[in-house]
Amino acid sequence: MNAPFISLRDLSVFPSLQQIWDVLPEARVVGGAVRDLLSNRPVSDFDLGTPEPPQTVMERLEAAGIRVIPTGLAHGTLTALVNGRGFEITTLRRDEETDGRHAQVAWTQSWREDAARRDFTINAMSCDSSGNVHDYFGGYADLNAGRVRFVGDAETRIREDALRIFRFFRFQARFGSVAPDTETLRAISRCVDMIARLSVERIWSELRRILVGPRVVEMFRLMQNTGVLTACLPELSGHEDGALRRLEAVIAIEAPARLDIRMAALLAGAGISLPVIEACLKRLRTSRQEAVAIIALLRDGPVPDPLTVATPKDGARLLAGTERDILLGRIWLAEAQQKDDGAGDYDPEKWRRLRQMLSDLPVPVFPLAGRDLLAAGLPPGPRIGEILTVVRSWWEEGGCTADKEKCLIHAKDIS
Numbered sequence: 152m153n154a155p156f157i158s159l160r161d162l163s164v165f166p167s168l169q170q171i172w173d174v175l176p177e178a179r180v181v182g183g184a185v186r187d188l189l190s191n192r193p194v195s196d197f198d199l200g201t202p203e204p205p206q207t208v209m210e211r212l213e214a215a216g217i218r219v220i221p222t223g224l225a226h227g228t229l230t231a232l233v234n235g236r237g238f239e240i241t242t243l244r245r246d247e248e249t250d251g252r253h254a255q256v257a258w259t260q261s262w263r264e265d266a267a268r269r270d271f272t273i274n275a276m277s278c279d280s281s282g283n284v285h286d287y288f289g290g291y292a293d294l295n296a297g298r299v300r301f302v303g304d305a306e307t308r309i310r311e312d313a314l315r316i317f318r319f320f321r322f323q324a325r326f327g328s329v330a331p332d333t334e335t336l337r338a339i340s341r342c343v344d345m346i347a348r349l350s351v352e353r354i355w356s357e358l359r360r361i362l363v364g365p366r367v368v369e370m371f372r373l374m375q376n377t378g379v380l381t382a383c384l385p386e387l388s389g390h391e392d393g394a395l396r397r398l399e400a401v402i403a404i405e406a407p408a409r410l411d412i413r414m415a416a417l418l419a420g421a422g423i424s425l426p427v428i429e430a431c432l433k434r435l436r437t438s439r440q441e442a443v444a445i446i447a448l449l450r451d452g453p454v455p456d457p458l459t460v461a462t463p464k465d466g467a468r469l470l471a472g473t474e475r476d477i478l479l480g481r482i483w484l485a486e487a488q489q490k491d492d493g494a495g496d497y498d499p500e501k502w503r504r505l506r507q508m509l510s511d512l513p514v515p516v517f518p519l520a521g522r523d524l525l526a527a528g529l530p531p532g533p534r535i536g537e538i539l540t541v542v543r544s545w546w547e548e549g550g551c552t553a554d555k556e557k558c559l560i561h562a563k564d565i566s
């Protein structure tokens with residue numbers, strides 16, 4: 152296979168990269184960006200490696216007027232801000248000692264040593280300022296063959312850092328077009344006990360990306376078969392099949408790849424109770440926002456039956472009471488459940504129409520506020536709030552069509 156080359160000059164970031172190369176001519180683009188450029192995928196971040204020690208990197212950049220943020224100077228990483236974009240620049244490293252979670256690193260001048268500590272061959276390539284790709288471990292061939300392969304012996308690399316188990320599934324989903332190597336899967340099975348020693352934050356940050364990524368059911372099945380699923384989500388124990396079936400259903404009906412929907416599908420399919428779900432999300436240290444979104448989909452709320460939501464008035468009523476994304480999320484989950492249950496009257500078209508209607512309708516805004524009641528002469532006090540609540544229910548039941556004047560008349564009637 153020809154030595155790979157990347158036409159960097161054609162990239163819109165090239166002038167920014169060139170500014171860095173003007174000061175650090177030996178630096179190279181490393182890791183994910185090289186992989187993504189070689190496989191014609193959009194690049195999210197351009198990370199660079201360089202043989203100079205961090206202090207020198209910092210001094211040279213600053214001397215050239217480039218702003219530097221000391222992102223992780225102890226690990227040799229800083230961020231250079233060029234034309235409003237951040238570039239992570241890391242001094243080449245070699246692992247000295249690893250304990251399954253953290254590595255003691257030392258600076259090195261060797262590109263090969265730096266590549267050797269990376270996880271997969273496809274992530275271990277680097278590209279110099281001329282566009283020449285340096286590929287020490289056959290990453291290019293693996294990328295073209297759709298093989299996600301550890302640099303070196305899989306089990307050894309997993310024992311150095313068990314997070315690589317999750318990274319394996321995440322990259323297999325995106326880049327693996329051939330079935331994963333059986334020896335790699337066996338190595339993963341042998342190392343599942345190490346997952347307990349990882350911080351939950353690191354696990355969740357990988358897990359959430361697998362969940363919203365491609366081929367999630369396939370990856371979760373592999374995780375189930377290797378014992379990884381039980382190790383990271385023990386709450387699903389004994390109910391994994393139900394959980395995965397529901398996830399499969401929610402994907403089959405083409406629900407959007409939302410983390411909240413997919414996680415809720417797993418948890419709902421496992422049939423676990425809300426308190427256990429809440430404890431599970433807490434244990435995983437999901438963000439508060441993530442937990443709130445997932446719980447909102449699972450907590451009892453209006454899961455409309457498409458048969459009962461026939462008119463725009465019905466739709467408006469629902470939208471007045473529940474945020475649109477939550478409502479739509481619940482509908483996806485309810486449809487997945489019906490499909491999963493094999494219900495005889497399951498009709499995807501009805502669900503589709505319901506979602507369409509709820510997506511098209513404007514969110515109704517309750518037209519009455521406390522000050523309107525005061526302006527109409529009602530006495531201030533707690534009664535104002537009570538009246539508003541009653542009028543709002545009446546307004547919702549009526550399909551949210553009553554305007555301010557009608558609401559005011561109703562308010563006066565009941566006051």
Ligand code: ATP
Nearest residue numbers: 182183184195268269270271274275312314315318
């Ligand atoms: P993405 O586009 O998903 O961010 P990426 O390749 O940039 O993909 P990152 O997690 O951002 O992935 O990591 C950047 C690079 O650092 C990887 O390409 C890999 O070379 C290396 N790397 C990251 N985490 C590990 C790890 N746990 N073990 C070994 N190498 C790692």
Ligand code: MG
Nearest residue numbers: 183195196198
């Ligand atoms: Mg990255």
